Amino acid sequence: MNAPWIIYRPEIKVLDCTIRDGGLVNDHLFGDRFVQAIYKTCIEAGVDTMEIGYKNSDQFFSPTKNGPWKFCNEDDIRRIVDDNPSEMSIACMIDAGKSNWKKDVLPKEKSVVDVIRVAFYVYQVPEAIEMIEDAFQKGYEVSANLMAISTVNDPEIDQTLDILSQSSVSTIVVVDSYGSLIPEQTEYLTKKFLKYAKPNGKEVGIHAHNNQQLAFANSIEAIRQGATRVDASIGGLGRGAGNCPMELMLGFLRNPKFKLRPIYKCLEDQFLLLKCQMEWGPYPEYMITGQKNQHPRAAIQARESEVRNQFTEFFDKISQEIS
Amino acid sequence: MNAPWIIYRPEIKVLDCTIRDGGLVNDHLFGDRFVQAIYKTCIEAGVDTMEIGYKNSDQFFSPTKNGPWKFCNEDDIRRIVDDNPSEMSIACMIDAGKSNWKKDVLPKEKSVVDVIRVAFYVYQVPEAIEMIEDAFQKGYEVSANLMAISTVNDPEIDQTLDILSQSSVSTIVVVDSYGSLIPEQTEYLTKKFLKYAKPNGKEVGIHAHNNQQLAFANSIEAIRQGATRVDASIGGLGRGAGNCPMELMLGFLRNPKFKLRPIYKCLEDQFLLLKCQMEWGPYPEYMITGQKNQHPRAAIQARESEVRNQFTEFFDKISQEIS
Numbered sequence: 001m002n003a004p005w006i007i008y009r010p011e012i013k014v015l016d017c018t019i020r021d022g023g024l025v026n027d028h029l030f031g032d033r034f035v036q037a038i039y040k041t042c043i044e045a046g047v048d049t050m051e052i053g054y055k056n057s058d059q060f061f062s063p064t065k066n067g068p069w070k071f072c073n074e075d076d077i078r079r080i081v082d083d084n085p086s087e088m089s090i091a092c093m094i095d096a097g098k099s100n101w102k103k104d105v106l107p108k109e110k111s112v113v114d115v116i117r118v119a120f121y122v123y124q125v126p127e128a129i130e131m132i133e134d135a136f137q138k139g140y141e142v143s144a145n146l147m148a149i150s151t152v153n154d155p156e157i158d159q160t161l162d163i164l165s166q167s168s169v170s171t172i173v174v175v176d177s178y179g180s181l182i183p184e185q186t187e188y189l190t191k192k193f194l195k196y197a198k199p200n201g202k203e204v205g206i207h208a209h210n211n212q213q214l215a216f217a218n219s220i221e222a223i224r225q226g227a228t229r230v231d232a233s234i235g236g237l238g239r240g241a242g243n244c245p246m247e248l249m250l251g252f253l254r255n256p257k258f259k260l261r262p263i264y265k266c267l268e269d270q271f272l273l274l275k276c277q278m279e280w281g282p283y284p285e286y287m288i289t290g291q292k293n294q295h296p297r298a299a300i301q302a303r304e305s306e307v308r309n310q311f312t313e314f315f316d317k318i319s320q321e322i323s
Numbered sequence: 324m325n326a327p328w329i330i331y332r333p334e335i336k337v338l339d340c341t342i343r344d345g346g347l348v349n350d351h352l353f354g355d356r357f358v359q360a361i362y363k364t365c366i367e368a369g370v371d372t373m374e375i376g377y378k379n380s381d382q383f384f385s386p387t388k389n390g391p392w393k394f395c396n397e398d399d400i401r402r403i404v405d406d407n408p409s410e411m412s413i414a415c416m417i418d419a420g421k422s423n424w425k426k427d428v429l430p431k432e433k434s435v436v437d438v439i440r441v442a443f444y445v446y447q448v449p450e451a452i453e454m455i456e457d458a459f460q461k462g463y464e465v466s467a468n469l470m471a472i473s474t475v476n477d478p479e480i481d482q483t484l485d486i487l488s489q490s491s492v493s494t495i496v497v498v499d500s501y502g503s504l505i506p507e508q509t510e511y512l513t514k515k516f517l518k519y520a521k522p523n524g525k526e527v528g529i530h531a532h533n534n535q536q537l538a539f540a541n542s543i544e545a546i547r548q549g550a551t552r553v554d555a556s557i558g559g560l561g562r563g564a565g566n567c568p569m570e571l572m573l574g575f576l577r578n579p580k581f582k583l584r585p586i587y588k589c590l591e592d593q594f595l596l597l598k599c600q601m602e603w604g605p606y607p608e609y610m611i612t613g614q615k616n617q618h619p620r621a622a623i624q625a626r627e628s629e630v631r632n633q634f635t636e637f638f639d640k641i642s643q644e645i646s
Contacts, residue, residue, distance in 0.1 A: 217540030
């Protein structure tokens with residue numbers, strides 16, 4: 001095939017993480033009207049799944065300082081989606097070490113949520129497996145999101161994938177939390193994930209961050225290598241540098257079921273104002289942490305403080321810390 | 324090789340097009356102090372070539388409405404670089420159909436310029452060849468930049484490359500003027516360019532635009548396929564959505580001769596202010612023209628007028644025009 005990009009692969013499914021990952025910028029303090037606008041836009045655009053937030057615990061996050069999408073109580077979700085009469089499924093994320101999943105993840109028959117995504121660092125694999133099996137037993141489709149993949153060494157990745165491929169997850173996601181991967185690395189990791197996932201009937205997904213303006217490119221690369229699940233967010237909204245922009249991903253996929261116009265309308269109606277209220281995107285501080293394979297924490301702190309935009313000082317600080 | 328990205332290829336050379344392409348945003352009305360700052364930064368960062376502007380003709384561009392970097396008179400260049408005692412070479416671009424190259428390109432011994440880059444559309448190949456041979460005869464290293472490659476059909480690309488490979492150019496550049504390519508297309512084009520260039524001892528370069536946030540990714544892809552010349556600009560400054568950011572490219576290349584700190588310092592010292600005075604970057608209007616493989620002209624006009632940020636209307640307009 002000389003020009004494979006002009007066709008499309010119908011098996012590729014898109015998850016919107018605008019509220020879930022974007023909420024990491026504003027402590028999930030989105031108003032209902034904004035969340036409803038995202039829900040409506042995703043349905044109109046043909047998005048397959050909307051991740052509406054975390055089901056994390058109020059033991060770990062103050063309910064007065066954090067908005068409802070940090071906890072995703074059933075009543076809060078239903079206030080937005082009602083019984084979700086659409087074809088789009090609803091996902092929530094639970095964090096290992098930060099959620100009271102045994103209690104807070106309801107039996108599926110009592111919830112409008114369809115998919116539980118389990119997020120964990122490599123040292124949390126044992127709890128992650130328990131979370132996965134618990135959610136699966138309760139009736140959910142389950143996804144495993146191994147975070148900060150750019151910091152995990154190869155034997156540990158292999159071991160984790162070996163365990164996950166024997167678990168009840170339907171999807172295993174390459175998560176570039178630090179926005180540090182280049183497409184060649186994404187190719188390497190996606191092939192590795194597929195090697196374990198495919199023979200066991202599981203899908204591979206990609207969740208990219210935009211520190212080096214590579215979130216879209218890494219997502220394309222993963223898809224090119226065989227990934228069939230991709231995360232994106234409207235306007236790229238997400239922690240720090242943000243995620244793969246939905247408006248770019250849907251254009252790339254070329255599946256006629258996806259519609260770009262509702263996304264551009266949402267950017268116009270909702271995001272012009274939001275850009276005045278919240279900050280995200282590939283600012284130099286985020287480039288620097290991405291280039292140096294560091295958590296964006298220091299960059300977020302710098303941009304929220306009086307040393308914002310002092311790129312040279314920040315570059316020196318990060319260079320010294322890791323040397 | 325399992326991890327080729329940790330080493331570097333010493334033959335890869337970087338050209339800075341901050342002033343030349345950035346000047347398309349402000350009619351090349353940069354002050355001397357800004358141009359000097361870019362010159363100094365590029366030297367400190369280890370950049371191989373700085374493209375300081377166009378040598379276009381005042382018959383086609385008003386000298387009262389356009390700054391000196393549209394014309395690059397020898398005196399103007401020397402006011403910035405003196406005799407250019409650095410190891411970095413100086414380039415100027417000449418446009419087919421818009422330059423009086425016979426007269427305005429001086430014999431090399433009378434100029435501080437080292438490289439002439441000839442920019443042309445595919446219908447201008449005959450003049451481009453004359454321009455190339457003229458500049459070569461005058462003593463310059465010459466580069467051929469076939470613009471708007473995403474709109475040229477394959478037999479015409481092959482024919483052009485066949486002719487260029489027999490000419491006196493040292494480099495042939497893949498120019499994605501519309502910011503429309505995805506990395507798979509860049510792979511295809513780079514391989515084609517290399518097929519003609521390599522056996523004839525010529526290098527292949529890449530000049531990318533950032534409409535789909537893929538300027539860096541497409542540049543990486545071209546390099547991965549064997550390109551050895553790459554254009555970048557500080558802060559991604561360039562027409563419309565801008566170019567491949569220098570701060571990302573130098574980080575990717577990993578050649579110890581390249582230094583990132585001077586680029587971040589320049590972003591801090593020069594670009595925070597510039598961002599308040601000029602606009603460039605992957606705004607939705609530029610995404611839309613990139614996705615639809617259109618010249619950014621309509622997007623630039625929209626963003627400079629009262630319909631700025633009316634993404635839905637712009638999406639409809641472009642969709643209708645090309646259907």
